[in-house]
Amino acid sequence: MEVVIMNFKKKASALALCAVLLGTSIAPVSAATHEKIAGANRYETAAMIADKMGDYETAILVNSDKSLADGLSASSLAGKENAPILLTSKDNLPAATEKRLEKVKKVYIIGGKKAISEKVEAKLAGKEIIRVEGKDRIATSVEVAKLVKGAGTAGFVVNGFTGEADAMSVAAVAARDKAPIILTDGKTMPIDPDVYLYVIGGEKAVSADLELEVDGERIAGENRYETNAEVIKYFYKKSGTMYFTKGDGLVDALTASSLAKNDGIAFVSKNSDKAVLRNRGSLIQVGGMKQDVLDSVLAGENLEDKGYIRAERPDLMRLKGSNITYEDFYAHAGDVDGKDISDKIQIVGEYDANKMGTYNVTLVVKLSNGKELKQPVVLNIYE
Template sequence: MKLKKRLGSLVLSLTMLACSLATANALSYSEIQQIRGTDRYATASGIAGEYGLYDSVILVNADKNKLADGLSASGLAGVINAPILLVHRDSIPNETQLRMEIAKRVYIIGSDNSISSDIENRLRSQGGFSVKRIGGQNRYETSNNVANEILNIKGSVGKVFIANGSKGEADAMSISAVAARDGEPILLTNGTSISETSRSIAESTKNVYAIGGVDSISSRLVSSLGATRVSGTSRYLTNSQVIRTFYRETPFKYILSDGYKLVDALTGGPLAGRNNAPIVLVSERSDKSVLRGATSLVSLGGISQSVLTKCAAETNR
């Protein structure tokens, strides 16, 4: 009888210990690190402030949710160890200039229609920066040219990611952290075809991944590229599949971005890549199960307290 009581006491003690450890590791809303500025430009500046040392920056126009040029910038950011900063077509916000002060080299992504030649010239003449513009006639050509820049710097690519350039912005943001981490290109497609330049780059490696479902990238295109499709039935489930596919060990740190305010995921990609932390797209009703076991969460931009509270709660399940 005494032995049974001792065993019972031991089990109870172990249970209480396990519960106390779980409570000690539990995340709360107040423990989520929030990087949030007064607008997207200030938020991008705050993200760059968390990035660490760098001597290059990448400039992207984000006016009126113009994210097209930035969709393919994450891989380049990983190769040159640079944050992505946001500008207007004809001016540079003070918050962006603040983060440019320690840089020596500037990459401008997009044509003169996105970021004016006047800004480019002023950066050279007044700022003393080494400036390189990578643009094209459209978002697809720009992505090709960004990929070629990655190829020129690295000499080769280990993997390539394919995303829809017009309706696959969320998918491109989901893979941005991986592209930045690994320094690999994101190539844009219209969903049914791809340029010869993109095809040539894709065919230089056996590791080609199509990010998104059949509504974004056709099965015929996926098959012709010998690609592996990574997708779910929604942007959130595609995001979860990306994380489960490209992170062999379960991460403990995750970077949260609003699933429909994707500009924060754009500028957060390089930070996520540098920390080997996935970008997680979230909303009130999104599946947050991928966050289970997380010990650190970073929120980008204006995610509501309600959503962040749910994210914190999911880490404790």
């Protein structure tokens, strides 16, 4: 009997794949509004993000001129303090940044004086200044972790030298969950954490031995775009809004982390897989990008409203006699204004939950403007 079930599952999966592929061509066009947050440079973009956050009394200051070394771990602190991350150069505080710091009472400077000099610090006279620094980027991440200790229940382990993209993939999650990002050399832990740890990136970045040592859960793909997609699938399944940035210009992902913490940030390039962006209500671009990259993101999108329907589990297997609902497909839907209307999703099509077989059905939701959105899915009943 076991063999029969295994063969059935293989057959069901094959049929499901065909159905999903076919569904791609007959499914309605994805609907998503497109917004843009982009200044003339990285400093202005960070400042515009701060404006979107509204009132704040605390800010995080990071130097991103040459690398994101010190800033890689800053997002968790930004989440804890509900603070924007603003950018500076070593010796000069850009006008856009200085303006956003006028009314704040507290500023965390991430990194030592070789990263952000006393000259910049002097321009912040009258404010409470807290400089967070270690002897190197790894030690700095430990100091940040100490500041957010107890705020969150999880944290992230990345390679501090080759894993900048991995750190930025979880920056929004770290801000949302106040979860420290611990930089490592990929082989040893610089701190004994008291939170559950996720290992971000493949074994070339963080060794299997280190993963075993921290007893963590690895989230990884073959490259930065795939790893980023896996992070989104894991932490932002229900998000109707998705921010997106250039995958080769990571600073925008850092500065957007506080604003995008409840929605997630996707990395894009012209040829990257855009699947995680599809069927979202809003796509929000952060930072400038080439037109061909933007075109690849918005291809096939209907920008008229925010209505969407999405099934995270389009190939569902259930035991005979099970009660089947839209929730089993991990389905979510939003109205034209982006409001969650998942509870209005219906399963349309003939199937018998008491009879073994593979059934092609459709998830359907009706929007307030009368339009119906459909998502083809496959239901496999086995015994």
